[in-house]
Amino acid sequence: MALDLFQEKGIPLERQLFTWKDLVRRPYSKLDDDAFTRTRVILMNGIEADALRMKHIFARLNRELRPHLALVRRAEHHQQTMVNWLNPPDQSALETTLGFEQLAIEVTASVAIHEPDPYLAQTYRFGMLEDFDHLYRYSALYDRVEGKDPNNLIQSYSDIRPGRPTSVEHRHPLDDVRRSYDHKTADPLSKLHAITITAAEFQTHDYYMTVGPQFADPLARQLYAEIASIEEQHVTQYGSLCDPDESMLEKWLLHEATEVYNYYSCLAYETNPQVKAVWQRFVDYELGHLHYVMELFKNLERRDPAEVLPRTLPEPIAFKEHREFVRKVLSQEVDMRSRGMDYVGPAEEDPRSVQYREQLNSEGSPTETVAAGYHWRPGTELAAKAERMGSVLEGRRLQ
Numbered sequence: 001m002a003l004d005l006f007q008e009k010g011i012p013l014e015r016q017l018f019t020w021k022d023l024v025r026r027p028y029s030k031l032d033d034d035a036f037t038r039t040r041v042i043l044m045n046g047i048e049a050d051a052l053r054m055k056h057i058f059a060r061l062n063r064e065l066r067p068h069l070a071l072v073r074r075a076e077h078h079q080q081t082m083v084n085w086l087n088p089p090d091q092s093a094l095e096t097t098l099g100f101e102q103l104a105i106e107v108t109a110s111v112a113i114h115e116p117d118p119y120l121a122q123t124y125r126f127g128m129l130e131d132f133d134h135l136y137r138y139s140a141l142y143d144r145v146e147g148k149d150p151n152n153l154i155q156s157y158s159d160i161r162p163g164r165p166t167s168v169e170h171r172h173p174l175d176d177v178r179r180s181y182d183h184k185t186a187d188p189l190s191k192l193h194a195i196t197i198t199a200a201e202f203q204t205h206d207y208y209m210t211v212g213p214q215f216a217d218p219l220a221r222q223l224y225a226e227i228a229s230i231e232e233q234h235v236t237q238y239g240s241l242c243d244p245d246e247s248m249l250e251k252w253l254l255h256e257a258t259e260v261y262n263y264y265s266c267l268a269y270e271t272n273p274q275v276k277a278v279w280q281r282f283v284d285y286e287l288g289h290l291h292y293v294m295e296l297f298k299n300l301e302r303r304d305p306a307e308v309l310p311r312t313l314p315e316p317i318a319f320k321e322h323r324e325f326v327r328k329v330l331s332q333e334v335d336m337r338s339r340g341m342d343y344v345g346p347a348e349e350d351p352r353s354v355q356y357r358e359q360l361n362s363e364g365s366p367t368e369t370v371a372a373g374y375h376w377r378p379g380t381e382l383a384a385k386a387e388r389m390g391s392v393l394e395g396r397r398l399q
Contacts, residue, residue, distance in 0.1 A: 002312035003264055003283075005257065006305075010287025013071060018078045026274055027088040030095060033272050035155040036319040039103035040266045041086045041275070042096070044282075046203025047196070047262050048080035051255055058248055065248070068296055072289050076259075079282055086275060093211040094220075097138050098150055100204050102158050104131035109322035111197060112329075114315065116187045120241060122343055123178055124197065125329050126336060127234050132326060133163030134227050137367045140374040141220055149379055157321040160376035164334050166367035169230050170360050172352040175338045176236040183243035183250070188257075188310040194241040195258040196317070201238055205231035222366035229360075249297050250308055256290040257309050265316035 028037045055073040059066045087096065105128060112124035139150040139160045150160060181190050205228060212224030246254070263283045270276040294305045337349040 003260070004312050005260065005287075005290065005309055006311060008287050009291045010284040010289075012288050013075060013292050016075045016285050016288060018082075023078060023082050024085050025082060025278065027086050028272055028275055030088050030091045031152060033275075035099075035102065035153060035157055036106075036269060037272050037275055038087075038091075038096075038099040038153070039106065040270065040279075040319060041083060042099050042103050042203070043107060043200055044262060044266060044279075045080060045084045046200045047259055048076055048083060049203050049206070050195075050199030051076050051259060052080065053202070054251070054255060058252065062248055064300070065252075065296075068292075069252075072292060075285065075289070079285065082278060083282075086278070092146065093214060094138065094142050094146060095153055097208070097211070098135065098142060098153050100207060101131055101135035101138060102154055103200065104128070104204065105135060105158050105326065106319065106322055107200065107317055108197060109325050110318040110320075111193045113318075113322070113325060115190065115193055117181060117190050119179060120181065120190055120193065123237065123241065124193070125333060126338070126343060127197075127201075127237060128326065129164045129330060129334060129336075130166070130169045130230060130234070131163075132159075132330065133166050133169070133367075134230070136160055136162050136374075136376075137166055137223065137227065137371050139376055140371040141223055143374065143376075144370070145217060145220060150376070151378065157323075159323060159326065162371070163330060164336075166227060166230060167361055167365035168357065169233070170353070170357040171233060171338060172350065172356045173233075173236065175340060175350055175353045176233045176240075177341060178237055178240045179341045180241055180243045183246045186243070188308070189314045191242070191254050192258045192261050192314070194238060195255055196262060198235065198238040198242065199258075201231055201234040205235055219366055219370055223370050226366045247301065249293070249301050253290070253293050253297050253305060253308055256286060256293050260286040260290055261313050262317065264313055265319070268316040269319040 028041065030038065052073055055069045055076075059069045059073075108124050108128040108131065112121050112128060115121035115124060135154075135158060139154075142148060142150050154160065181194065183191070208224050208228035208231060212221055212228060215221050215224065242251075260283060263279050263286055267276060267279040267283055270279055297303055297305050297308075335346050336343050337346055337353070338344065339348055339350045339353075
């Protein structure tokens with residue numbers, strides 16, 4: 001049954017209470033739980049981080065909203081803490097990175113499939129192929145640095161193969177700015193999608209910028225630096241889909257609706273009972289935040305929230321494999337480039353992006369180096385090497 005955003009009021013803000021013990025729950029298992037539990041935790045950590053970022057920026061710009069922003073922001077800080085602490089302590093930074101890229105592939109694929117605006121859907125497909133390639137590059141690093149099979153974490157939901165090569169993804173900043181939706185005419189789902197994917201990519205960028213310098217291996221450090229640059233491009237790309245003519249309160253209202261939508265989607269697909277209880281709790285908390293902002297919207301802007309919000313939530317984001325969709329897009333659009341706000345073939349790419357890319361790659365591309373000769377195979381390259389060695393020894397024995 002669809003969730004009615006106007007009838008379901010959730011838990012009021014003043015009743016949203018936490019304790020330190022309450023905030024730190026049992027983490028999921030990186031190997032025993034479904035891979036999508038990891039991606040959901042990563043997504044919701046990113047959604048909450050973006051909510052906090054937005055509210056802090058708004059507080060610098062609007063004196064009247066400061067106390068209201070502070071009240072909601074503190075609750076959402078504790079929500080982010082509870083979500084982020086669901087990550088297990090035995091999950092390495094590189095393993096979490098694989099989760100980030102799997103999230104980027106599968107959630108962006110779901111969004112692209114359901115996006116009603118053709119231009120926005122094209123934008124999501126364009127970025128998805130780049131994240132698809134990132135999963136392949138980080139899988140090569142994981143195999144070579146930790147000697148482990150990335151599919152133990154990916155669980156066969158996502159292909160591990162090249163996409164649009166990261167080395168050709170680098171673009172001049174002006175070729176990453178997109179046309180925004182029109183807030184007066186756009187489908188509400190388009191607005192929820194844009195906020196969701198922007199938040200997810202922002203979190204990816206920040207994570208890579210944080211953990212990249214923690215690696216000792218020079219190639220790993222360079223790899224994170226290169227892909228972090230693409231994530232900045234993605235934040236530019238997806239963030240520009242949001243209409244800058246929306247008022248501050250309108251953006252806040254949409255963000256709270258997006259948080260409800262994402263927790264609601266996580267709840268619909270979660271298989272870990274303890275994590276599912278967190279999603280249910282925060283659906284109710286975010287409904288409380290949404291109605292708090294609805295009242296501000298009515299009182300301060302003298303507008304009806306129904307002008308902005310859908311009556312009921314759309315179909316949940318699909319946390320499942322989208323292998324056939326991704327393969328189809330890969331076969332048809334891998335060579336696509338951008339020129340200004342438009343998508344074009346390689347021959348039509350703006351020379352400024354070619355020049356920009358050639359400068360960055362002039363001393364080599366870490367993403368090309370790390371994956372040189374790499375093909376994912378069950379059991380990692382070490383298993384293949386052991387198999388080859390066994391064959392050699394068996395041959396000698398027979399001689």
